[in-house]
Amino acid sequence: MLRRSVLSLALCLAAVPAFAQQTTIKFTLGWKTQGSDAFLFVARDKGYFKEEGLNVVIDQGEGSGATVTRIMSGAYDAGFGDMNAIIQNASTRKGEAPVMVYQIWNQPPFAFSSKKTTGITSPKDLEGKKLGGSQGTPTVRMLPVFAKANKLDMAKLNLINMAPNLQEPLLIKGEIDAAVVFNITSYFNLILNRQDPEKDYNWLSFGDYGLDLYSNGIMVSQKLLKENPKAVSGLVRAINKAMIDVAKDQDVGMKAVVNFDNLVNEPVEKRRLQFSFEKLIVSPEMNEIGVGDLKDDRLKKSIGLVAEGYGLTRLPEPSEVFDRSFLPPKAERALVYTKK
Structure with a gap:
């Protein structure tokens, strides 16, 4: 009887290896729950993480730059955050900054927003205008680099420092002429302030005027990279599958978003999800190399731009901030966006 009990227990344990072998990954979002994060929730709900032997625990974030510091502190293993913040930290703390393993936002969200009535349609029009920006943000830190690239006189750019949550209200009231923003936020x-950003506002993207930077993607800690590369590969595969799903059907994505956080404004967040594909993800370069990858020569140039904006004394090599070795084959990363 005892031998039968032991045998039965052994058979039961053998029948549930997935639970015993799962690797937990603590993952931080770039901000609060948003439609543009849909791929993560789809990967969770469809079981893509579980298929890779992963238990991915997703928490809300405090900013795409803070993703880097959260991971460096050891509190998180991976997250969705800004490549440029990796570059800054890799410059001063070599071997400690997280590494991007799946580049998602091929185009930068850094932009100027202005009412069409102000007549700001080119960089030169910014001279002599009141600009509202939040000190320390990438858009403000890179403003001198933008000015240099577009031959603007910094002395003629009247920058007013303000909290990020005041930028749109003051822009609407006309107390500033343009706001220096993240377009996907502003x-x-x-x-949400009952404005029509298409009809009544102009947008000047940094990427269209000389600052061809990469932005947000999936980054992992140095510890996870070295100690469990299999888990990193699984994380990237699962997210890639979900990205392809969401590109085809945003309703699938939004169902997963609402399942994670039922307090989100679903119509607004669905539009934000589509905006992320149309303005930040899909590009000629992405169509050429597939979602998740980047071009090393472009990354090297952007490292130089970030170094100029942040006064970095050491320029990290592209290999220090991006590792493509975990990417699925290009054919599996052929993303086709269909607005639905």
Whole structure:
């Protein structure tokens, strides 16, 4: 009888290896729950993480730059955050900064937003205008680099420091002429303030005027990278599968978003999700190399731009901030976006 009990227990344990072998990954979002994070929740709900032997625990974030410091502190293993913040930290703390393993936002969200009535349609029009920006943000830190690239006189750019949550209200009131913003944030702050960001506002993207930077993607800690590369590969595969799903059907993505956080404004967040594909993810370069990858020569140039903006004394090599070795084959990363 005892031998039968032991045998039965052994058979039961053998029948549930997935639970015993799961690797937990603590993952931080770039901000609060947003539609543009849909791929993560789809990967969770469809079991893509579980198929890779992963238990991915997702928490809300405090900013895409803070993702880097959260991971460096050891509190998180991976997250969705800004490549440029990795570059800054890799410059001063070599071998400690997280590494991007799946580049998602191929185009930078850094932009100027202005009412069309102000007539700001080119960088030169910014001279002599009141600009509202939040000190320390990438858009403000990179403003001198933008000015240099576009032959603007910094002395003629009247920058007013303000909290990020005041930028759109003061822009609406006309107390500033333009706001120095993240377009994926400001565009929807305007919508939530009953504005029409398409009809009534102009947008000047840094990427269109000389600052061809990469932005947000999936980054992992140095510890996870070295100690469990299999888990990193699984994380990237699962997210890639979900990205392809969401590109085809945003309703699938939004169902997963609401399942994670039922307090989100679903119509607004669905529009934000589509905006992320249309303005930040899909590009000629992405169509050429597939989602998740980047071009090393472009990254090297952007490292130089970030170094100039932040006064970095050491320029990290592209290999220090991006590792493509975990990417699925290009054919599996052919993303086709269909607005739905």
